Amino acid sequence: MDEQQLQQLTEQISLAYFKKPFRHKAYFNNRLKTTGGRYLLHSHDIELNKKYLVEHGQKELEGIIKHELCHYHLHLEGKGYKHRDKEFRMLLKEVGAPRFCTPLSSKKQTRKNRTYRCTECGQTFIRKRAIDTKRYVCGKCGGKIKEIIKKG
Structure with a gap:
């Protein structure tokens, strides 16, 4: 999957689950290590970790996109977009988005004592x-x- 396909997928998910258009950019950020994705407050863009697509498949990536779109749409509407906000948790349940993503197996490294x-x-x-x-x-x-x- 390339950046253009990711953008199209994000726009499709936004229309299908939220009934609202996604008018900003969605792209892969290879520097993300511990998270599946993040919503950028200032630019309204969504960054995603490509390792989740490679390791867990497209279904996991779609869940992460839904999660980040919850942040996106609530923030633009001026509602509670943070993880602890009731509106955010209710929207997650409504669209079937995960609250947390599945950890990467490459991150399960034991530290030597x-x-x-x-x-x-x-x-x-x-x-x-x-x-x-x-x-x-x-x-x-x-x-x-x-x-x-x-x-x-």
Whole structure:
């Protein structure tokens, strides 16, 4: 799917579900990482994440477009367009748009935890970030800290 097909699809969904025309631009933004799409308040354009089309198919993309069109139409009408607004949630249900999109499998990356142990008292520390073992000492006894490197 290219930008022109996306624009046509967005216009069709807007007329079919909202009975109102979509008069702005819909396009793919490759820099979006954690969201399926976003509605831009100042330009009234809709940006979509192409990864959702590739991974989950056109049906998921159509759901994201419906969601963003809810923001679009409510904002232009001067009604509550934010996620927490009652009008927004009611319109989502009315058109069958998802409140949240399905997470991408590529985002499900586990972060490596680092394990440290005091050389004197044996206290263990689990941290997400690396600790400078020359600078910090054990909080329990004041002994030196050494990183435990897991093999395997």
